[in-house]
Amino acid sequence: MQSIVVLGSTGSIGVNTLKIAKKFGIKVEGIVANSNTTLLNQQIEKFQPKYVAIANEKKKDAVKFDSLFVGSGGIIELLHHCQSPLVVNAMVGYSGVMPSIECLKLGKRLALANKESLVVAGKFLDCTQIHPIDSEHFGLWYLMGEKKFSKLYITASGGALRDWDVAKMKDARVEDVLRHPNWSMGQKITVDSATMVNKLFEVLEAKWLFNTDKIDALIEEKSIIHALIEFEDGSTTAHIADVDMKLPIAYALNQKIEGQILKPIDLLKVGSLKFKSIEEQKYPLWKMKDYLLQNPDMGLVLNAANDMMVEKFLNKEVSFEAIYKNIDKAIEKFDGFILNSLSDIELCNSAVRNFLLT
Amino acid sequence: MQSIVVLGSTGSIGVNTLKIAKKFGIKVEGIVANSNTTLLNQQIEKFQPKYVAIANEKKKDAVKFDSLFVGSGGIIELLHHCQSPLVVNAMVGYSGVMPSIECLKLGKRLALANKESLVVAGKFLDCTQIHPIDSEHFGLWYLMGEKKFSKLYITASGGALRDWDVAKMKDARVEDVLRHPNWSMGQKITVDSATMVNKLFEVLEAKWLFNTDKIDALIEEKSIIHALIEFEDGSTTAHIADVDMKLPIAYALNQKIEGQILKPIDLLKVGSLKFKSIEEQKYPLWKMKDYLLQNPDMGLVLNAANDMMVEKFLNKEVSFEAIYKNIDKAIEKFDGFILNSLSDIELCNSAVRNFLLT
Numbered sequence: 001m002q003s004i005v006v007l008g009s010t011g012s013i014g015v016n017t018l019k020i021a022k023k024f025g026i027k028v029e030g031i032v033a034n035s036n037t038t039l040l041n042q043q044i045e046k047f048q049p050k051y052v053a054i055a056n057e058k059k060k061d062a063v064k065f066d067s068l069f070v071g072s073g074g075i076i077e078l079l080h081h082c083q084s085p086l087v088v089n090a091m092v093g094y095s096g097v098m099p100s101i102e103c104l105k106l107g108k109r110l111a112l113a114n115k116e117s118l119v120v121a122g123k124f125l126d127c128t129q130i131h132p133i134d135s136e137h138f139g140l141w142y143l144m145g146e147k148k149f150s151k152l153y154i155t156a157s158g159g160a161l162r163d164w165d166v167a168k169m170k171d172a173r174v175e176d177v178l179r180h181p182n183w184s185m186g187q188k189i190t191v192d193s194a195t196m197v198n199k200l201f202e203v204l205e206a207k208w209l210f211n212t213d214k215i216d217a218l219i220e221e222k223s224i225i226h227a228l229i230e231f232e233d234g235s236t237t238a239h240i241a242d243v244d245m246k247l248p249i250a251y252a253l254n255q256k257i258e259g260q261i262l263k264p265i266d267l268l269k270v271g272s273l274k275f276k277s278i279e280e281q282k283y284p285l286w287k288m289k290d291y292l293l294q295n296p297d298m299g300l301v302l303n304a305a306n307d308m309m310v311e312k313f314l315n316k317e318v319s320f321e322a323i324y325k326n327i328d329k330a331i332e333k334f335d336g337f338i339l340n341s342l343s344d345i346e347l348c349n350s351a352v353r354n355f356l357l358t
Numbered sequence: 359m360q361s362i363v364v365l366g367s368t369g370s371i372g373v374n375t376l377k378i379a380k381k382f383g384i385k386v387e388g389i390v391a392n393s394n395t396t397l398l399n400q401q402i403e404k405f406q407p408k409y410v411a412i413a414n415e416k417k418k419d420a421v422k423f424d425s426l427f428v429g430s431g432g433i434i435e436l437l438h439h440c441q442s443p444l445v446v447n448a449m450v451g452y453s454g455v456m457p458s459i460e461c462l463k464l465g466k467r468l469a470l471a472n473k474e475s476l477v478v479a480g481k482f483l484d485c486t487q488i489h490p491i492d493s494e495h496f497g498l499w500y501l502m503g504e505k506k507f508s509k510l511y512i513t514a515s516g517g518a519l520r521d522w523d524v525a526k527m528k529d530a531r532v533e534d535v536l537r538h539p540n541w542s543m544g545q546k547i548t549v550d551s552a553t554m555v556n557k558l559f560e561v562l563e564a565k566w567l568f569n570t571d572k573i574d575a576l577i578e579e580k581s582i583i584h585a586l587i588e589f590e591d592g593s594t595t596a597h598i599a600d601v602d603m604k605l606p607i608a609y610a611l612n613q614k615i616e617g618q619i620l621k622p623i624d625l626l627k628v629g630s631l632k633f634k635s636i637e638e639q640k641y642p643l644w645k646m647k648d649y650l651l652q653n654p655d656m657g658l659v660l661n662a663a664n665d666m667m668v669e670k671f672l673n674k675e676v677s678f679e680a681i682y683k684n685i686d687k688a689i690e691k692f693d694g695f696i697l698n699s700l701s702d703i704e705l706c707n708s709a710v711r712n713f714l715l716t
């Protein structure tokens with residue numbers, strides 16, 4: 001790898017990607033940030049990219065760079081200028097979808113941390129050109145090998161409310177839901193972790209990446225086992241590692257890794273592990289797992305409804321329960337929806353949001 | 359694979375090997391048993407082997423087979439007659455060593471369940487021609503792949519006394535030691551499990567099979583994780599399966615397996631797993647693990663001393679503590695011993711036994 005482009009360079013995955021690129025001596029040809037101009041300016045100085053874009057137009061004047069690309073159109077333009085064969089897409093949310101599609105259209109490989117790309121538009125992406133950047137799918141990739149598998153498992157932490165009484169969960173406050181037991185992440189994904197929507201997304205991602213419907217998830221509260229594969233012969237293998245995106249990033253940038261990226265897990269210190277099922281009583285949205293696998297286009301509906309309801313929940317406009325009640329409503333309304341073309345994506349996304357506004 | 363030879367055909371691994379051979383349509387060219395003539399006669403009738411040997415000369419008249427080979431020399435003769443490219447050695451104990459050496463000399467591949475072959479004579483065996491038949495080494499083989507590893511782990515059940523007070527262990531009775539918590543095996547290996555000698559053997563086997571000294575073991579009491587590999591990058595992978603030798607046997611007979619051999623483990627039923635270190639206070643022989651890795655020829659001394667002391671313990675001639683006290687004595691006496699040639703094996707084996715008789 002000679003050079004890369006990093007979309008979402010100021011987020012935690014973006015920052016780690018730049019670190020790993022430096023470690024491997026890979027040049028950074030282009031960087032894109034959303035709004036953190038302070039860090040973006042530091043990155044421009046340090047990595048001297050040829051191309052820079054800022055997604056949030058209001059912030060453009062704060063970026064110290066000539067011929068800056070601006071807005072979502074600017075990101076696409078930047079991609080067209082870049083020669084790098086690999087793009088790391090670590091943008092947050094729905095806005096990361098179109099850049100993913102564009103990268104693959106341009107014949108570039110895609111190191112993908114943006115979940116929505118596969119959840120919303122999986123059927124339009126050539127997954128053979130995608131390197132997953134997250135613990136679960138990286139774990140599956142690591143374990144895959146040549147043997148035939150019978151089932152893929154990804155693990156869930158269970159989210160902030162995992163030890164709560166089911167009866168109390170519907171009224172959980174924003175502060176409660178954002179108290180993730182294992183790590184600190186963005187607010188949106190922390191809520192998605194408590195509702196299990198994040199795991200539904202990851203099930204859909206696994207479907208596209210590994211071309212199978214035989215996917216399930218279970219709760220492993222310490223989050224040191226990220227993925228398991230059941231092979232046809234009766235063997236199960238597990239991928240165990242610290243939750244640190246440097247490992248999947250390193251493999252996305254450089255398919256052959258020499259030397260240590262993370263310290264190995266000390267199982268004697270870990271001491272014990274528990275496996276629990278994802279109970280539908282506690283995580284009512286989990287019941288749609290198989291439905292989504294059978295109707296993956298509904299990922300778009302789930303994502304649009306969830307985006308909107310989580311936003312409202314974080315703004316304290318609706319209860320925690322309202323998130324899954326409204327997702328259910330949207331799924332019921334749009335049941336049977338088929339994504340025929342790329343242009344359907346934006347149409348359907350708006351339709352779902354409008355439906356939930358009424 | 360057209361045909362195989364099975365040494366130790368009437369033991370549990372031998373019986374399972376014949377089952378798997380039948381399932382795969384592999385002919386059984388030769389079988390060797392120790393003394394269970396009833397089962398051997400049934401096997402002769404069912405599998406119609408071309409060559410048969412009985413190790414225990416006293417039993418020869420009970421075997422219904424013309425031109426039977428007899429005794430340890432007869433086993434070697436049988437091997438010379440057989441054309442099969444693969445021999446499964448599931449003989450018990452030290453008597454399995456010479457047949458292993460002979461198989462490899464004859465250019466045959468060796469599916470090896472006889473631990474002593476590697477423990478006693480590892481340096482004389484071409485391990486590239488060996489397929490391990492046991493859960494731990496099979497698990498390591500299954501996980502190995504192309505990436506560089508930094509450490510291999512095998513697991514131990516902890517044996518029958520794992521929950522005992524250390525102070526009481528030295529006087530454990532035969533009945534106590536034979537009460538293995540997870541499964542029923544032969545008496546000798548059940549004692550070796552309680553003393554951790556079995557795991558020392560397996561560490562030595564792993565050393566020869568995988569050509570490394572970076573080997574450790576830990577206790578996982580449910581015995582569903584058999585092996586783990588720590589890779590240089592910081593990933594750890596684990597092999598999880600039922601304890602059922604059909605899986606390693608199947609892969610030893612047929613490198614490409616299609617379809618199910620075992621039912622996969624249901625981790626939700628397993629519920630939880632614990633990892634514990636092997637404490638030297640409880641398993642005093644474990645302290646010699648690194649010494650053995652550095653001085654693998656001492657495996658012969660360990661095996662000879664252990665063979666003799668376990669025999670005495672099972673005959674209620676000595677205490678449980680006497681097993682490890684006398685092993686320590688023998689190791690101290692023979693420290694620095696180097697195995698120069700095959701003929702040293704029998705000489706040293708006798709020397710250790712004679713030393714402990716005095």
